[in-house]
Amino acid sequence: MLCHSIIIFTLYPNPFQPCNLQVIKNACLLFEEIILHYKMVYFQLQLICMKKMFAVLFCTFLISVSKAQTPSFIKDSIDSYVLQGLKDWDLPGLSIVIVKDGKVVLMKGYGVRDITTKNPVDENTLFMIASNTKLFTGTALALLETRGKLNLDDKITKYFPGYRLYDTATTNLVTIRDLLTHRIGTKTFQGDFTFWNTKLSRAEIINKMRLLKPSFIFRQDYGYCNSCFLTAGEVIPKVTGRQWETFVHDSIIQPLEMKSTMVLSTGVEKQANVSVPYTTSYTGVVTQVPYDNWNNLAPAASIVSNVTDLSHWLLMQLDSGRYNGQRILPWSALQKTRDVNIITGSRRSSLYPVHFRGYGLGLFASDYNGRQIYWHTGGAGGMVSNVCFVPEENLGIAILTNNDNQNFFEALRYQVLDAYLGVPYVNRSRQQVEGFKKELQQQLQEIDSWKTRVKGAKPGLPLPAYAGVYTNELYGNITVSQVGNSLRINFGAKPDLSATVSYMDNGEWLMQYNNIEYGIFAVKFDIQGSKVRSITTRQNEFVEYDPYTFIKK
Numbered sequence: 001m002l003c004h005s006i007i008i009f010t011l012y013p014n015p016f017q018p019c020n021l022q023v024i025k026n027a028c029l030l031f032e033e034i035i036l037h038y039k040m041v042y043f044q045l046q047l048i049c050m051k052k053m054f055a056v057l058f059c060t061f062l063i064s065v066s067k068a069q070t071p072s073f074i075k076d077s078i079d080s081y082v083l084q085g086l087k088d089w090d091l092p093g094l095s096i097v098i099v100k101d102g103k104v105v106l107m108k109g110y111g112v113r114d115i116t117t118k119n120p121v122d123e124n125t126l127f128m129i130a131s132n133t134k135l136f137t138g139t140a141l142a143l144l145e146t147r148g149k150l151n152l153d154d155k156i157t158k159y160f161p162g163y164r165l166y167d168t169a170t171t172n173l174v175t176i177r178d179l180l181t182h183r184i185g186t187k188t189f190q191g192d193f194t195f196w197n198t199k200l201s202r203a204e205i206i207n208k209m210r211l212l213k214p215s216f217i218f219r220q221d222y223g224y225c226n227s228c229f230l231t232a233g234e235v236i237p238k239v240t241g242r243q244w245e246t247f248v249h250d251s252i253i254q255p256l257e258m259k260s261t262m263v264l265s266t267g268v269e270k271q272a273n274v275s276v277p278y279t280t281s282y283t284g285v286v287t288q289v290p291y292d293n294w295n296n297l298a299p300a301a302s303i304v305s306n307v308t309d310l311s312h313w314l315l316m317q318l319d320s321g322r323y324n325g326q327r328i329l330p331w332s333a334l335q336k337t338r339d340v341n342i343i344t345g346s347r348r349s350s351l352y353p354v355h356f357r358g359y360g361l362g363l364f365a366s367d368y369n370g371r372q373i374y375w376h377t378g379g380a381g382g383m384v385s386n387v388c389f390v391p392e393e394n395l396g397i398a399i400l401t402n403n404d405n406q407n408f409f410e411a412l413r414y415q416v417l418d419a420y421l422g423v424p425y426v427n428r429s430r431q432q433v434e435g436f437k438k439e440l441q442q443q444l445q446e447i448d449s450w451k452t453r454v455k456g457a458k459p460g461l462p463l464p465a466y467a468g469v470y471t472n473e474l475y476g477n478i479t480v481s482q483v484g485n486s487l488r489i490n491f492g493a494k495p496d497l498s499a500t501v502s503y504m505d506n507g508e509w510l511m512q513y514n515n516i517e518y519g520i521f522a523v524k525f526d527i528q529g530s531k532v533r534s535i536t537t538r539q540n541e542f543v544e545y546d547p548y549t550f551i552k553k
Contacts, residue, residue: 202234284444518543
């Protein structure tokens with residue numbers, strides 16, 4: 001009725017003017033045509049909206065189906081891929097877990113944990129996860145910041161007034177964050193031969209950091225630093241009254257029901273279902289090596305775990321700090337660990353769809369085929385591992401292995417990422433194994449050539465002239481003694497480590513560690529006149545890159 005009145009008023013704006021009945025009828029017919037037109041428009045709009053809604057719902061359905069689908073590589077090929085990889089890389093055993101959309105897709109062991117007993121690896125087999133410990137330390141410190149117990153930008157001298165680095169400026173500036181992000185200016189692994197598997201206490205290691213001469217620029221350059229993580233971790237007792245291992249166990253390990261996980265490595269070899277550590281370095285054959293003891297560097301590397309427990313860790317990471325519906329850690333703490341604090345690379349990888357890489361608080365971050373991924377690797381004597389998660393895809397991966405001289409553990413991780421993230425298939429293992437074998441063969445040929453030069457020739461001075469105590473400012477003392485026609489080096493801070501030194505020729509000696517993990521090298525004594533001045537030793541770059549010069553006392 002109102003619309004009728006509007007039309008009539010439009011035709012007859014003056015209400016006092018007499019009305020024409022035909023005009024009014026025409027107006028009513030016009031109104032009916034307008035109503036019919038708008039009804040048709042309304043119907044068409046409804047039809048369009050329904051089509052769009054259907055399209056949206058259909059796309060949502062397709063996305064949900066695609067997310068729910070497990071890639072064919074995981075369903076059909078991963079078993080054969082892994083078994084071939086174990087063979088190609090001389091890898092005794094491996095365990096893997098993949099979690100997706102809040103569920104465990106695959107959790108399985110392959111191969112053996114002990115080549116003598118042939119006991120198989122399963123999902124509960126323990127491995128040393130080494131530097132995958134670092135994210136637990138970074139998370140613990142981020143948690144304490146959310147509780148107001150500390151600030152990641154606190155200067156470390158606030159907690160250790162006597163703490164010193166090589167130069168005064170860095171000492172006065174260095175913070176907890178700097179230590180957690182490997183940006184104090186030292187080289188990767190610098191000092192680790194001194195610190196790794198030694199009888200030095202945590203306090204003694206922290207004190208020796210003042211002797212690490214930096215080669216790079218503070219806060220600008222990245223150099224992976226285990227003693228830095230130790231120092232940061234030792235802040236925890238200062239603010240909580242509990243040791244690092246107690247706090248991490250009570251705050252993270254226990255709430256996540258990681259029931260088999262050991263926070264310290266003491267007694268690992270006595271566990272019923274633990275992998276034996278192996279290497280093929282320097283021999284080309286699978287050789288058992290001693291278990292590492294990382295307790296003095298615990299915040300950097302001491303945790304022992306299995307893929308069953310690590311699935312809980314991954315599920316919590318992918319559910320913003322919740323596990324089994326329960327809040328374990330605040331989301332803000334996890335965010336802090338993932339924020340990149342130093343760039344580690346910004347050039348496109350020639351192998352992987354990666355362009356940018358950085359480091360947070362105990363984990364790496366990068367792009368991967370358009371997604372953001374987080375990961376870390378871990379290397380202990382005889383064992384290497386990786387843990388990786390992709391929040392955008394609700395995907396997590398952990399792989400644990402028992403031969404430290406192989407890259408299959410990484411090739412497999414990237415193969416799984418490729419499968420889930422839509423990267424065209426390339427056999428990552430086959431892509432890399434030939435180059436690895438070639439490099440290993442070159443190493444073995446060099447060692448064989450050295451060994452053929454040990455023919456009983458006489459060195460420049462009588463053997464007793466080489467005997468004595470030698471010292472290095474960072475490491476401390478070693479003792480060189482004559483044993484038959486050779487020399488033996490005993491490393492003071494490493495009671496179980498020694499090396500045989502046999503003369504070759506041209507002033508070169510063949511140095512062979514009793515623990516093959518440390519390597520076989522050609523070394524020289526520095527002789528001045530009729531006196532021995534020093535010896536420069538080397539060790540596996542897996543331990544530390546730079547040689548050590550020991551001066552004879």
